[in-house]
């Protein structure tokens with residue numbers, strides 16, 4: 491079932507939390523709402539659920555206008571960051587709770603809870619109480635409970651936010667797999683771009699109650715719509731300069747910008763840490779002399795921080811392990827940094843090379 495939010499505005503007193511926002515989750519899609527704290531993600535999710543009312547605008551489930559419909563009539567499964575399991579009930583009773591309220595037969599409940607326990611990989615734990623489970627297990631129970639009443643839509647608000655990094659990682663993969671098995675239209679809120687990119691079919695990047703960009707993880711990462719999205723999606727090295735005759739000129743370096751027609755006195759080049767190479771001798775006239783400040787080789791990439799006196803900025807460079815082992819840079823050494831790929835934004839237009 492598709493969900494469409496049309497021109498929704500929500501104010502809290504004089505503060506506008508959502509500003510004429512329009513977005514759609516297609517049927518069976520896993521959509522991530524991604525944005526910094528206070529950007530309006532939870533408010534949007536609550537309006538979709540019917541837990542909060544928009545001041546203006548319409549919410550549609552498929553073609554149906556559900557703007558004034560009670561949450562219970564919307565057929566929504568909701569999971570919050572802090573698992574609200576019933577402490578005095580076993581896993582089995584927690585999962586079966588919604589079905590008992592609906593007066594399903596004992597037989598139907600038992601059958602469905604068994605299926606769900608299998609789905610969330612918690613077979614054998616049905617008689618435990620929440621206090622006897624790990625955080626990750628509790629979140630899986632919360633998801634099973636939300637799925638038990640066969641919702642048309644699943645809404646997840648930072649479902650893994652309170653868990654440690656390793657468990658989060660496992661649950662992300664598990665959620666993606668679960669969604670592939672049971673493709674219910676799912677919208678989930680996160681402020682963690684890695685999480686959004688790993689799990690979602692499409693990502694909605696929000697800022698100050700508005701949408702900055704919507705697209706597949708790859709579209710958003712490879713073609714960020716504006717400097718905010720570029721910056722929000724991971725570390726960037728920033729060079730200020732000007733665009734002149736199809737080139738962006740920043741100090742002694744030039745980035746080709748053939749698509750550009752208009753000259754701009756103020757342009758900014760954004761370069762991701764993995765798009766900078768580091769060498770002992772300059773690769774070209776545009777290589778920047780840098781002094782190595784710090785190296786952290788422990789990780790999938792070796793993270794190098796260095797200082798450019800010419801630009802007066804600290805650069806972050808991520809070297810592959812092979813490159814790092816071949817180069818073996820040391821703190822204090824002077825090397826040459828060569829940006830390979832930049833995304834250039836000028837106030838009027840943007841383009842990348």
Ligand SMILES: Nc1ncnc2c1ncn2[C@@H]1O[C@H](COP(=O)(O)OP(=O)(O)OP(=O)(O)O)[C@@H](O)[C@H]1O
Nearest residue numbers: 502505507525526527528529530531532533534681
């Ligand atoms: N009931 C409320 N009364 C007043 N202001 C509110 C209320 N609910 C939310 N807000 C404000 O609306 C803005 C958006 O809040 P919201 O919780 O939707 O943001 P968010 O993107 O989910 O943030 P976070 O990632 O921190 O949860 C915030 O500035 C918040 O303070």
